[in-house]
Structures are given as C-alpha cells and as structure tokens.
Amino acid sequence: MPGADARRRDAVCLRGTPAEVGACLGRIHGAGFREGVTSCLAASPRERLLEASRSFAELVRRYAPYWLEESDAVAREAHTDAEVLLAWRGARYRGVNRDAGECFTYCALPPVTRGGILLFHQNRDSLPRPQAAYLKHLLVPAGQVYGFAATGDVTDLGCLTGVNEHGLCVAADMGPPEPEPRFRGLMNTDILRLLLEQASGVESALGLLRDIHECGACAGGATATNWMLADPGGTALRVAQTQRQLEITEARSGILVMRDRDPRGEWVRAALERRSGDVDAALMDELGRTPPVLDATNVSAMTARVTPIRPDLFSSADFRLRHAPETLGLPLYLGSRCTPRAMLDGRAHAAVLPPPATAGGALRSFETRREEARRLLEQSAMRALGDAGEAPARRVLTEGTLRLVGQAIGFLETGGGTAAHGLTLCPASSSRRSL
Numbered sequence: 465m466p467g468a469d470a471r472r473r474d475a476v477c478l479r480g481t482p483a484e485v486g487a488c489l490g491r492i493h494g495a496g497f498r499e500g501v502t503s504c505l506a507a508s509p510r511e512r513l514l515e516a517s518r519s520f521a522e523l524v525r526r527y528a529p530y531w532l533e534e535s536d537a538v539a540r541e542a543h544t545d546a547e548v549l550l551a552w553r554g555a556r557y558r559g560v561n562r563d564a565g566e567c568f569t570y571c572a573l574p575p576v577t578r579g580g581i582l583l584f585h586q587n588r589d590s591l592p593r594p595q596a597a598y599l600k601h602l603l604v605p606a607g608q609v610y611g612f613a614a615t616g617d618v619t620d621l622g623c624l625t626g627v628n629e630h631g632l633c634v635a636a637d638m639g640p641p642e643p644e645p646r647f648r649g650l651m652n653t654d655i656l657r658l659l660l661e662q663a664s665g666v667e668s669a670l671g672l673l674r675d676i677h678e679c680g681a682c683a684g685g686a687t688a689t690n691w692m693l694a695d696p697g698g699t700a701l702r703v704a705q706t707q708r709q710l711e712i713t714e715a716r717s718g719i720l721v722m723r724d725r726d727p728r729g730e731w732v733r734a735a736l737e738r739r740s741g742d743v744d745a746a747l748m749d750e751l752g753r754t755p756p757v758l759d760a761t762n763v764s765a766m767t768a769r770v771t772p773i774r775p776d777l778f779s780s781a782d783f784r785l786r787h788a789p790e791t792l793g794l795p796l797y798l799g800s801r802c803t804p805r806a807m808l809d810g811r812a813h814a815a816v817l818p819p820p821a822t823a824g825g826a827l828r829s830f831e832t833r834r835e836e837a838r839r840l841l842e843q844s845a846m847r848a849l850g851d852a853g854e855a856p857a858r859r860v861l862t863e864g865t866l867r868l869v870g871q872a873i874g875f876l877e878t879g880g881g882t883a884a885h886g887l888t889l890c891p892a893s894s895s896r897r898s899l
Contacts, residue, residue, distance in 0.1 A: 475802035475866055479601040479611065486534035489621075490541025492809055496619035497542040500552045505545075513551045519648045521555030523681050527650070527658055530604045535621065542778050553621055557651045568639040568757050569625070571700050571733045572743045574772065576718035582696045582770035584633035585748040586625040587788065589761040594618045594810040597766075597783035598803040599796055600628075602661070612660040613781045615764055615795045620811050622653025623660060627768040629798055630664040631696035631775030635766075637722050641689030644707040646797075649683030650676065659693075666699040670712075673703065677710055696770045696779075727756045728823045744759045745769050753788045762787050774799075777849070777857060778842060785813045792817065792872045795838065799845065799861035804844070804869040812869075815876035823880030830875055837868060 476492065478485050490497065500626055504513055524531050535553065539546035551611035568587045574580040596618040601611030614626030625635040636652040649659075655676055670693065676682055682689075682705065694700035699771045700715035702722060713720075719736045721729035732751055751757050765784040773796065782793030785807065794807055806812045817823065841864035849857035 466883055474805050474870060476598075476695065476805050476808055477802045477860075479597055479801060480603055482534035482602050482604065483537040484532040485600065485602055486537030489534075490538040492661050492805075493538075493619045494542035494544075497538060497549060498544045500619060501544045501548045502634045504548050504555075504627045510545075510548060514547055516648070517551035517554050518652065519612075520683075521550060523655075524550075524554075527676070527681075528661070530602055530609065532669055533623070534602065538621070554651070554654070557622075557653055566759075567635070567722075568728050568732075569635040569637055569690075569693065570729075570736070570748075570751075571633065571694045571715070571720050571749065573698050573700055573715055573718040573720075574696070575695070575698070576736065576740045576743050578742050578744045580772060582631065582633065582694055582698075582768070582772075583691075583743060583745055583748050584627065584635070584694050584766075584768040584770065585752055586623055586635040586637075586692075586766050587623045587752045587757055587759075587762050587879060588615070588764045588766075589638075589759055590763050591761075592763055594813045595764045595783075595785040596620070596810065596813070597727055597764075597785060597794065597807045599798070599800060605726075609661045610664070611776075611798070613768075614657070614660065615766055615783050615785070615797060616653065618808070618813070620653060621657075622651065622658040624764075625766050626656070626660050627770060627779060627798070628638055628660045628663075629776035631770040632660065632663055632665055632669060633692075633694045633770065634659045634669065634770050635692045635722075637690040637692070639684075639690045639704060639706070640686045642684055642686050642706055645686040646680070646683050646707055649681045651683055651685075655682065664708065665695040665697060666693045666701055669693050670701060670703070673705075673711065677705065680707075682707070683877040692720065692722055694720070694770075696772050696775050731756055749782065749784075749793060750858060752784075758788060764788075765793075767793060777854070779859065783807065786816070790816050792876060794869045794872055795867050796869075798818050799858050800865040801858055802866065804866050804873075806846060806873050807869060812873055812876075815873055817876055818879045826880040827875075830880070834868065834872070838864075841868070 486721035513770035536546045567589050571584040597615040602609050610628045612626050612628040616624040627633045659669045686708045691703040700720045703712040704711040705710045723729045752765045765788045768781040771778040779798045780795050782795050784791050845857045845860040848860045
C-alpha cells in the first residue's frame with residue numbers, strides 16, 4: 465500500500481494498486497483536483513461535459529481501464545465529482561499551449577556517450593504552473609504495467625516526459641499546425657503515459673503508437689505532435705505525427721534532435737558531435753539551460769541517464785522543476801521505491817536558486833560534492849545487489865534518492881548556505897536501514 469513502506473515524512477510511495485495510488489494522490493493534491501473540477505463546471509453544464517468526454521472514457525476503458533480505478537480513488541480522497549474529474553483530465557491540455565513556446569528534445573546513444581549509457585533530455589515549454597516529478601508503478605493483476613519516472617504539472621495524471629523501468633525514454637513536443645484538427649480522443653499526455661506503462665522498448669512503443677494512430681484515437685487539437693523514443697539497446701526514433709500520417713526518422717551517428725533544420729537542433733547536434741564519445745549528462749543538461757534551447761517559456765527539464773545493465777535499478781532522471789537556470793536537477797533513481805514528497809507537492813517547484821553572484825562558489829562546490837555522492841551511492845547499491853540481492857539494493861537507492869533530493873532542496877531554500885557543507889558523501893549505512 466502506498467505509504468506502508470515510507471515511514472519517513474519526506475517520502476511518498478506511488479507503488480500499489482490503482483486505487484491505492486489514486487488515493488495517495490487525492491490526499492496530496494486534493495485542492496488542485498477540486499479546483500479543476502470547479503473550473504470545468506463553471507465553463508459548461510455537467511451533462512454537456514460528460515457527453516463531450518464520453519469518447520475519452522471509452523478509450524481509457526480500451527487501453528488502460530485501471531486508470532478509471534485510479535481516477536475514482538483520486539476523486540474520493542479529494543472529495544470531488546469523479547465523472548467530472550475524468551472529463552477534466554481528458555480535456556485539460558486541449559489548446560492550453562497556444563501561447564507558450566515549443567518544447568525541445570534530444571538524445572545521445574551509447575556509441576557517443578561517456579560510459580556507453582543512453583542520455584535523453586527534454587526542455588518543457590508551457591504556461592507557468594507548479595511542476596512535479598515522481599516515481600509511479602501501478603500493480604495491476606491482469607497485464608503488465610511498467611513503473612516509470614515522469615514529470616508534469618502537480619495535478620497531472622498523464623505524463624509530459626519520462627523514462628520507464630526498461631529504460632524506454634519518451635517525450636512529446638509541440639509540432640506544426642495540424643491540418644485536420646481533432647479534439648476528441650486521447651491527448652499526448654495520456655498517450656505518453658500509455659507508452660511508458662505498456663512498452664518495453666522503441667519497437668513496442670512505436671507499435672502501440674501506430675495502433676492508437678490508426679484507430680483515430682489521438683486528439684492533439686489544432687497542433688501536430690513530434691515524438692521522440694529511445695531505449696538502452698541503442699535505438700532512437702523521431703516521429704512526426706499528424707492525423708494523416710506518422711513520419712519516422714532514425715538517429716544518425718548516435719545523435720537525434722527533435723528538429724534538424726532549426727537553430728536549436730543545429731546547435732545541439734554540433735555541440736554533441738564535438739564531444740562524440742565523451743558526451744555526458746552534464747553537457748546534456750547544460751545545453752538545456754542555454755539559449756537557443758532555453759526559452760523564456762521553459763517550465764521544467766528532464767535529463768535521463770539510462771544504464772545498459774539493470775536499467776530498472778540504476779537508471780535515473782534528473783528533473784528541474786521550474787525555469788531550468790533557476791533550480792537544481794533533482795535525481796530520481798528507477799530502483800527507488802519512493803518519491804521525495806517535495807518533488808510531488810510543489811515545494812521543490814517553489815524553491816529558487818540564488819543568483820550566481822550570491823551562490824556561485826557554493827553552488828560549484830555543492831554540485832561537485834553531489835556528483836561524488838551519486839557515484840558512491842551507485843557503488844553502494846551495486847555492492848548491495850551483489851552481496852544480498854535486489855531488495856537491499858533498492859533500499860540503498862531509496863535512501864540515497866531521498867537524501868540527495870533533500871540536500872538539494874535544503875541548498876535551494878537556504879540560499880546556498882549551510883546545506884552545501886552538510887552533503888553526505890558516504891551512503892554505506894543505507895543498506896542496513898529500512899524505511
């Protein structure tokens with residue numbers, strides 16, 4: 465049950481049945497869900513809302529019926545109308561980004577990266593709203609549903625970008641104007657979550673995307689979609705989707721950018737090619753914090769590091785939960801059983817990095833020590849896996865994730881003060897403690 469394995473106040477466990485996970489989210493974000501339902505009812509009569517959302521509900525029953533159980537539990541804990549909540553969920557992103565910038569995604573495959581890992585980055589551009597990131601794994605009796613790390617607005621039940629336990633990375637960027645707009649069906653956030661939960665690699669993700677497309681179930685509104693899919697096997701695809709077709713482009717020379725003939729794409733490709741064979745996560749993240757990739761409308765970013773061995777344990781994603789230069793990347797390891805509460809409830813989003821003139825030296829010292837702490841954490845988890853098995857390794861990764869994120873948020877909230885000196889480098893004791 466979510467929370468049963470998380471005895472610390474700073475941890476939230478979103479691993480359990482759909483009803484258990486939904487109830488947990490309803491308790492944390494109840495006010496936001498009630499506000500969404502209220503806004504729906506203010507815009508349209510209830511019966512009209514339910515009629516308009518009928519096709520969305522039917523598609524959910526077809527592709528992910530367990531979402532209905534999750535959504536109902538959210539509504540119960542949030543003390544709001546379950547049917548209208550589902551309608552709000554299905555409609556909340558239709559047209560919402562018309563006045564925002566365009567997200568941008570790029571990836572580097574093992575042949576060009578340091579250590580032979582998959583690196584995947586998205587800058588998300590949208591209207592300014594509180595951001596969250598989390599680890600989630602619904603345990604469903606019938607069928608396989610994979611666990612994943614993802615990001616979105618704090619009350620999103622869909623996903624904006626993420627990586628799953630098989631190391632499949634998925635992002636959806638806004639495309640050009642859609643020649644045949646469709647407003648009823650599954651939005652990108654729902655399709656992206658389906659891909660994370662139900663696909664084990666690029667091939668199966670593309671198959672599911674084709675099925676949804678051919679059934680006419682996609683509802684991107686007036687905007688087409690640019691997808692990027694990548695997995696640790698070394699496959700990466702870009703899929704330009706309109707209602708008429710899926711146009712597929714494969715990675716060239718181990719590098720893939722969402723748009724080739726674009727100042728951002730040209731700049732990113734050139735930067736990665738200059739470092740071919742030595743591309744690391746720091747470079748991927750730095751490019752996302754630098755114009756032309758960085759735009760004023762940027763609201764979050766994810767840099768995923770996907771390991772070829774046990775991606776379900778040692779892969780991680782660093783999430784920046786506001787305008788990227790204003791915050792730190794907060795790591796979530798796929799092997800962790802819990803999400804730091806601050807990343808889910810909006811506290812991390814609210815914490816702002818001090819100006820460089822104030823925190824420059826302290827920030828550099830903190831980030832250097834944090835990378836060393838991560839290296840030691842991963843070594844400790846690897847030893848635990850070899851010596852005692854998966855459960856102790858997950859305990860190490862869970863404690864390490866909570867500690868690293870807690871220290872980063874402490875640094876942000878103290879303005880780069882004493883938190884930098886309190887960064888714990890040795891995680892060895894974590895393997896002997898349970899949550």
